[in-house]
Amino acid sequence: MKYIKKDLGSYNLHIIKTDKFKSVTVQVSFRAAIVKEEITMRNVLSDLLLLSCKKYPTKREVALKSQDLYASQVMVEDLRLGNYLNTNFYLNTLNDKYTEEGNLEEGIKFLSELINHPNVENNCFNSEALEIIKRQAQASLERVKEDPANYSLIRLLENMDRNSPLSYRPMGYIEDLEKIDASNLYVYYKNMLKTNMMDIFILGDVDESEAERIIVEAFQSNTYKKIRKPYRLEDKKPHAKPVVIKEMEKHLLQAKMSIGCRAYDLTESERNYALTLYSIILGMGGDSKLFQNIREEYSAAYYINATPNKLDNILIIRAGITKENFKKVVRLVEGELQAMRKGKFTEEDIKKAKELFQTSMEELEEHPSRIINAYYMMEILGADDINTRRKKMNAVTSEEIISVAKKVKIDTIYCLEGE
Amino acid sequence: MEKIPLKGLDATLYKETLENGFSIYMIPFKNKNNYTQTYATRYGSDTIEFTMSNKKARITPTGIAHFLEHKMFEQEDGKDPFTFYGESGTDANAATDHQYTKYICSGTKNFKENFRFLLRYVNAPYFTDENVKKEQGIIEEELNMYTDIPEFVLEVKVRENIYQKHPRRIDVGGTVEDIKKITKEDLYDCYNTFYQPNNMFALLVGNFEPEEALQIAKEEMASRKNKTTARPTIKDYKEPVEVNKKEETVSMNIKVPKVLFAVKLSRKNFPIKDKHMLNLYLQLITSVLFGSSSLFKEYARNEGLMSGMYHEWEQVDDIVTLIFQIDTKKPVELLKELKKTLSSIEISEDDMNRYKKVWIANEVRMIDYVDATTDNVFSDIITYNEPVTDRISLIRAMNKKELDKIVQHINLENTAEILVLPKEDEN
Numbered sequence: 122m123k124y125i126k127k128d129l130g131s132y133n134l135h136i137i138k139t140d141k142f143k144s145v146t147v148q149v150s151f152r153a154a155i156v157k158e159e160i161t162m163r164n165v166l167s168d169l170l171l172l173s174c175k176k177y178p179t180k181r182e183v184a185l186k187s188q189d190l191y192a193s194q195v196m197v198e199d200l201r202l203g204n205y206l207n208t209n210f211y212l213n214t215l216n217d218k219y220t221e222e223g224n225l226e227e228g229i230k231f232l233s234e235l236i237n238h239p240n241v242e243n244n245c246f247n248s249e250a251l252e253i254i255k256r257q258a259q260a261s262l263e264r265v266k267e268d269p270a271n272y273s274l275i276r277l278l279e280n281m282d283r284n285s286p287l288s289y290r291p292m293g294y295i296e297d298l299e300k301i302d303a304s305n306l307y308v309y310y311k312n313m314l315k316t317n318m319m320d321i322f323i324l325g326d327v328d329e330s331e332a333e334r335i336i337v338e339a340f341q342s343n344t345y346k347k348i349r350k351p352y353r354l355e356d357k358k359p360h361a362k363p364v365v366i367k368e369m370e371k372h373l374l375q376a377k378m379s380i381g382c383r384a385y386d387l388t389e390s391e392r393n394y395a396l397t398l399y400s401i402i403l404g405m406g407g408d409s410k411l412f413q414n415i416r417e418e419y420s421a422a423y424y425i426n427a428t429p430n431k432l433d434n435i436l437i438i439r440a441g442i443t444k445e446n447f448k449k450v451v452r453l454v455e456g457e458l459q460a461m462r463k464g465k466f467t468e469e470d471i472k473k474a475k476e477l478f479q480t481s482m483e484e485l486e487e488h489p490s491r492i493i494n495a496y497y498m499m500e501i502l503g504a505d506d507i508n509t510r511r512k513k514m515n516a517v518t519s520e521e522i523i524s525v526a527k528k529v530k531i532d533t534i535y536c537l538e539g540e
Numbered sequence: 541m542e543k544i545p546l547k548g549l550d551a552t553l554y555k556e557t558l559e560n561g562f563s564i565y566m567i568p569f570k571n572k573n574n575y576t577q578t579y580a581t582r583y584g585s586d587t588i589e590f591t592m593s594n595k596k597a598r599i600t601p602t603g604i605a606h607f608l609e610h611k612m613f614e615q616e617d618g619k620d621p622f623t624f625y626g627e628s629g630t631d632a633n634a635a636t637d638h639q640y641t642k643y644i645c646s647g648t649k650n651f652k653e654n655f656r657f658l659l660r661y662v663n664a665p666y667f668t669d670e671n672v673k674k675e676q677g678i679i680e681e682e683l684n685m686y687t688d689i690p691e692f693v694l695e696v697k698v699r700e701n702i703y704q705k706h707p708r709r710i711d712v713g714g715t716v717e718d719i720k721k722i723t724k725e726d727l728y729d730c731y732n733t734f735y736q737p738n739n740m741f742a743l744l745v746g747n748f749e750p751e752e753a754l755q756i757a758k759e760e761m762a763s764r765k766n767k768t769t770a771r772p773t774i775k776d777y778k779e780p781v782e783v784n785k786k787e788e789t790v791s792m793n794i795k796v797p798k799v800l801f802a803v804k805l806s807r808k809n810f811p812i813k814d815k816h817m818l819n820l821y822l823q824l825i826t827s828v829l830f831g832s833s834s835l836f837k838e839y840a841r842n843e844g845l846m847s848g849m850y851h852e853w854e855q856v857d858d859i860v861t862l863i864f865q866i867d868t869k870k871p872v873e874l875l876k877e878l879k880k881t882l883s884s885i886e887i888s889e890d891d892m893n894r895y896k897k898v899w900i901a902n903e904v905r906m907i908d909y910v911d912a913t914t915d916n917v918f919s920d921i922i923t924y925n926e927p928v929t930d931r932i933s934l935i936r937a938m939n940k941k942e943l944d945k946i947v948q949h950i951n952l953e954n955t956a957e958i959l960v961l962p963k964e965d966e967n
Contacts, residue, residue, distance in 0.1 A: 141571060142908045180841060184833035188894050191901035219904050253841050260847030260867060263795040269688050372793040372963075374684035407622030407632065420674060423681040441685050469627075476629030476649070483573040483648035487910065 122486075124496065125329060131342040132319035135496055136329050145225050145325030146489035147212040147232060149340070150497065151317040154350045155206040155286050160199075161258070161293030162301055162309050167197040167208055169246060169254045169306070175238045178247070186231060191220045193228045195235065202501070203352040203432035204286055208313075210236055211490065216326055225327070226335050233339035239310070245303035246310075255298060262295045269370060269537055273377035274439065277535035280366050281381045285354060287433055315344050320500060322493045352502055354433050359383035359532035366535045367447075373539035375423065376444035380454060381533045382436040384429065387525065392431050393505070394514050395521040399529070400429040401474035402466050402522070403457065404438060408473065410460070411438065415453045421446050432502075436529055444538040451534060461526035464519060471519055478514050482507055541754060548900075548932040549907045553917075554750040555927075561738030562761045565927055566753055567745045567913060573648050575746025576914045579658050580642035582741075582922070583734035585712040586856075589775035592733055592768060601721045602707070603679070603714015604730045606636040608665075610675050611727060612643065616666035621657070630654055636712055640922050646911070651748045652756060659742070659760040665731045667724040676719055683713045690794050691865065694960060698800040698863055701785040701956040705777040708856050709784070736766045743918055746910040779859050781806045783956040791963045796847060798960040799871045801878060803862040803952060807855065811945045815855070816924050820938060821946045822853050826862065828891045829881055836881050845874045855923075871959055885947045889940050899935050 123138040177183045187193045193214040200207055214220075214228035240247040266272050279288045321340060323332050359382070384396060404411040404427025411425045425440040442450050460466075485491045485507070498504040505513060542555040546567070554566040585606060589599045612634070613621050625632040630647030643662050645654055686692040696711045703709040713719075744753055783804050812818045830836055830851055840846050848867040853860065868874045906912045920927045928934070 144905050144908065179838060181833050181835070181838040184831075185894075188833055188898045192898040192905070213905075215901055215904060220901070249842070253844070256844050257847050260796045260869070264867075267690055267794060372688075374687050375681060406626065408620075408626035413622075416678075420677055423678065423685055441681070443681065473626045473629070476627065478629070480629035480631075480648045487572060487574050 122492075126500075127333065129337065131344050131346065132321055132340070133500065134333060134336055135320065135322045135493075135500070136327070136332055137322065137324040137492060137496060138327060138329060139324065139492075140326040141486075142216075142325055142489055143219055144213050144215050144489070145228075145323065145327055146493065147229060147324075148322040148490070148493050148497075149210040149232065149236060150207060150320045150322075151313055152202065152205045152207040152501070153313070153317045154204055155201055155289065157286075157289050158297055159309070160206065160289055160291070161297035162306060163206055163208060164199050164293050165251075165254050165258055165298070165301055166306060166310055166313070167199050167210075168257070169251060170210075170235055170239055171195060171197050172254060173240045173247070173250050174234045175240055176234050178240050180253075183235070190228050190231060191215045191224060193231065195232060199291070201286060201289065201291060203354050204350050205352060213489070218326070229335050229339045237340070241307060244307055246307050248303045251301075251303050251306065255301065258293070258298055259295065262292060262298065265290075265292065266370065269373055270377045270439065270441065272370075273379045273535060273537040274437065276366075276368060276537065277379035277381050277437070277533060280364070280535060281435075281533045282357065285357075287354060287435070314342065316346060318346050318348060320497065322496065324489045324493055352432060356385060356434050357383060358385055359530040363531040364533045366533065368535075368537050369540060370537050371540055373537065375441045376447065376536055376538035378440045378442055378447070378450060378534070378536045380438040380440075380531055381535070382438065382458075382529050383532045384434050384436050384525070384529050386528055387434070390513075391521060391525050391528075392434075393510075394517050395525045396429050396431065396436075397478060397514065398471060398474040398517050399461065399522050399525045400427050400436060401477055402470050403427045403461055406477065410457050410466070411454070414457060415440070415450065419449070419453060421450050421453060435532075444536070447536055447538075455531065458526070458529065458531070461529075462523065464523045464526075466519070466522070468519065471517070471522065475515055475517070479511060482511050541750070544929045546907070547930045549904065551907055553927055553929055554754075556754055556757075558737065558758065558762050560762070560764060560766055562757070562764070563741040564754060564757045565741065565743045565917065565921065566748075566750045567917065568748055568750050569746055569910070572747045572910055574646065574910050575648070575651055575744065575748050576644060576646040576910055577651075577655050577658050578642050578644050578743040578914060578918060579662050580640050580741060580743070580918070581735050582639065582739050583641055583730070584637050584639040585710065585714065586638045586707050587734070587774055588707050590733070591773040591775075598729065600726055600730060601714065601718035602710050603719050604722060604726060605641050606713050607675065607679060607719065607722055608727055608731060608735075609634045609636045609641050609643075610679060611667055611671070612662055612665065614666055614671055615661060615664060618661075618664075621661050624657055625654065628654065638708055638712060642918070648747075652752060655744070655753060656756050656760060659757070662735070663760070663764065665728065665735070667727045669724055672722065672724045672727065676722070679713065679719050680716055683711070683716055683719070686711075686713070690792050690798070690960070693792070694798065694800055694865060694958070697790070698802055698865070698956065698958060701788060701958060702783050702802045702804055702861055702863070703856070704780055704782070704784045706779040706856050706859075707777075708854075732767045733772050736768060737761055737764050738766050738771060741921060743914065743921065745914045745917070777857070779857055781859065781954050783954050785956060787957050789959045789961065791961045794960065794962050796867045797869060797871050797962065799864070799866045799868055799875055800956075800958040800960065801864040801866070801875060802956045803882065803950070804954040804956070805860045805862075805950065807858045807860045809949050810860075811949070812942065816928060817934065818860075818946070819853065819855070819923075820934060821943055822860070822862075824892060824895055824938065824943065825885060825887065825947060825950070826851055826853070827895050828887050829885065831895075833894075836877070839877065840874065843870075843873070845870050845877065875957065879952060882950065883952055885950060887943060887947065892938065892940060892943060896935050896938060900932050903932055903935075
C-alpha cells in the first residue's frame with residue numbers, strides 16, 4: 122500500500138494505492154463545527170444530492186446511470202465526529218481492468234455531478250425532489266422509537282449533557298424538518314461548499330497522476346478554509362452520584378438499559394491505547410467481564426456490552442434486561458467497574474485484548490472504507506498510522522489500564538421499560 | 541480433492557467429501573489477511589417432524605435447532621469457545637435459520653488450531669437438566685427482544701398467513717411455550733439425528749492452505765461414524781398453493797402503517813426445472829419491477845406512496861413465494877399500484893441486459909470480500925446443495941424468450957395481505 126497526500130489548496134487529495142481490490146473507492150468528505158439546528162438540514166441535503174441532479178433529474182435516472190457504470194455504488198453518510206458534523210460521499214466502482222477503459226473517470230464525473238451540479242433553478246432546489254426527501258425523513262423521524270435499543274441510547278445521551286453536542290440526535294428533529302424549504306436549503310448547500318473543510322480519498326489500483334487529473338477536473342473548488350474548533354468534546358467530570366432515569370414504553374417486553382460513563386482526565390496515550398484495551402476487557406465480545414459475569418454467570422442480561430467514544434470522552438454500556446433485574450444489573454456493573462479499578466484482570470486478559478485489537482487492524486486492511494477512515498482520522502485528529510497503532514497498543518501495561526479504570530465513572534443510567 | 545475454478549473471478553473452489561459423507565468446501569486467497577470458517581448442519585427450524593432410521597416418527601417442540609445452537613457453546617470440559625477464540629483475537633458466532641444452523645469463526649491468526657477447535661466443540665454436546673433449564677430463561681429473553689421489534693414480528697406473521705401447514709410459518713426461535721417443554725433428551729435426539737457427518741459440511745474462505753485444512757478435517761471427522769446411516773426422512777407437508785389467510789388487519793406499536801403482501805405460486809407450473817436458473821429469472825423480474833431504477837419506485841416516490849420497501853423470494857418445497865414489507869401512509873393506493881404492476885409485467889431486452897451487467901459486476905466485486913464470498917457460497921450450498929461455480933455464465937445465458945415464459949406464470953390468484961396500523965393509544 123502506497124499513500125500520497127496532496128494539498129490542493131481548498132482540499133487535500135489522498136491517494137491510497139493498493140492492488141488488493143478489484144474496485145476503486147472514492148470518498149469525498151465535508152465537515153464543519155456542528156450546530157444542532159443544522160443536523161436535520163444536513164441529512165436532508167445529503168439525501169437530496171443523491172436523489173437527483175441537473176444531468177440526471179430523477180432518482181430513476183440516477184439509478185440507471187449507476188447501473189450503467191457496472192453497478193457503481195454511490196452512498197452518503199452523515200455522522201458527528203466530536204464537535205463536528207461530517208458528511209462522507211462514497212463511490213465504489215469496478216476497476217477499468219474488469220470493465221472498460223474510462224469507467225472510473227465516468228464514475229468520478231458522475232459523483233461530481235451529484236455533489237456539484239444539483240437539480241437547482243432560480244437559487245432553489247427542485248421542490249418536488251425536496252418533498253420526496255422530506256417525506257422520507259418525516260417517516261423515519263416518526264419511527265425513531267421502533268428500535269427501542271437505539272432509542273434508549275439516544276435518550277441516555279440527551280440526559281447526560283443537554284447542552285453538549287453529545288445530546289444531539291444524529292437523525293435530526295421533526296421541528297427542524299418543517300423549517301426546511303427549497304430556498305434556505307440551497308443557501309445552506311452553497312455555504313457548505315464554501316466553508317466546510319474538505320478531503321478527497323481515492324483507493325485502489327490506480328495510476329497516481331491519472332487519478333489526480335480526474336479528481337482535479339471533477340472537483341474544482343477554490344475557497345480557502347480554516348479550522349477553528351477542536352474535534353474532541355470538552356472533558357467533563359461525571360456526576361458525583363449517578364443520575365438514574367427511567368422511562369416507559371408501554372408494550373416493551375425487554376427493558377433497554379444504557380449506562381453512560383465519563384472517561385475523565387485521560388492522557389492522550391491513555392485515550393488512544395489503554396482505553397481501547399480497557400473497553401475490550403470490560404465489555405467487548407463474548408469473553409468480556411460484563412458478558413461472562415453478568416450474562417453467563419448471573420443470567421441477568423440477554424446482551425451486554427461496552428463501547429468507548431474517544432472523541433466524546435465517554436464509554437457506554439448497553440444491556441437488554443428483564444426490568445425487575447434493573448437494580449441487580451446496576452449493582453453488578455458497578456462491581457465490574459470497581460474490579461477493573463482494583464486490577465482484577467489477568468495478564469492473559471490483556472494479551473487477549475491485544476490480540477483482538479491486532480486482528481481488527483488486520484481485518485481493517487480488507488475493507489476499503491475502513492482503510493480510508495484510518496487515513497481520515499490521521500488527517501483530522503493526528504492519529505497514529507496503523508503500524509504505529511499496532512506497536513503502541515502492544516506496549517500498554519496493566520498499570521496504564523488500571524489508571525484508565527480509575528478515571529471511568531458512571532454518570533447517568535437510563536432505562537427504557539415496558540409497563 | 542476436486543479443484544473447480546470459479547469462472548471469471550480469479551478464484552478456485554476446493555472440494556472433498558469424506559467416506560462418512562462429510563463435505564468440505566474451500567476457497568483460499570493468497571492476498572488476504574483474514575479468513576472465515578463455517579461448520580454447519582442442514583438442520584434448522586423447519587425440521588420438526590421426521591422419521592428416524594429406526595422408523596420411529598418424531599414431532600419435536602419448535603425451536604430445538606436454535607436451542608441447540610445456544611447449547612453447543614457450553615462444554616463439559618475443556619475451554620469455553622469464547623475464551624478459546626478470545627486468545628487469538630478471533631471472533632466466534634453462530635446462527636440458526638429455517639434450513640440450517642451454522643457455527644462461524646473469523647479472524648486472521650491460528651487458522652489450524654481454530655478450525656480443529658471449531659470441529660471439536662460442535663462435535664461435543666453437553667446437555668444437562670440444569671443447563672437446559674438455565675438456557676430456557678435466556679432464550680425466552682431473546683424471543684422477547686425480537687417481539688419488541690415490529691419487523692421481526694411481521695416476518696413471522698406474514699408467513700403464518702401464507703403457509704397452511706409448513707413449519708416455515710413458525711418463528712425460527714420457536715414459541716415460548718415450546719421452549720419451556722424442551723428437555724435434554726429432545727436435544728440429544730435431534731443432535732444425534734442431524735449433527736452427523738452426512739448431514740454437515742465445512743466452508744473455509746480466505747487466507748489458508750487447503751491441504752492443511754483438509755488434513756485437519758480428516759483427522760477430526762474421518763473417524764466419526766454416522767449415528768444413523770440413512771438420513772432421516774423429513775415430513776413432506778404437501779403445502780397447498782392456497783394461502784392460509786388472505787386478508788388481515790392488525791395493530792402494532794408502530795408510527796407509520798405497513799403493508800405486507802405475499803404472492804404464493806407453485807414451482808411445478810414454471811417451465812424451468814433448474815432451481816437456480818428459475819431463481820435468477822424471478823429475481824430479475826422483481827429487480828426490474830421494484831429495484832432502484834424501476835418505474836414503480838419512481839411513481840411511488842413521486843406520489844409519496846411509501847417510505848421504505850423490502851421484498852424477497854422464498855422457496856419452500858414446491859412453493860415459491862414473493863413477500864413484500866412496505867412502510868406506507870397510503871396503504872390502499874400502494875397495494876393497488878403493487879397489484880397493477882404485478883399483473884401486467886413487461887420487461888424489455890434492455891432492462892434484462894442492464895441487470896445482467898449489474899449482476900456480473902457485483903459477482904466480481906463480491907469476491908474481494910471474504911465475508912461476502914462466504915455468505916454467497918453458504919447460501920448456494922443450502923439452497924442448491926452445492927456451490928454455484930459458474931454463475932457468471934448462467935447470468936450470461938439468461939434470455940428474453942425464457943424470461944417471457946416465466947413471466948406468464950406469475951399470477952395473483954393466491955395472495956396474502958396484512959395491513960398493519962398503529963395502535964390507537966399511540967396516537
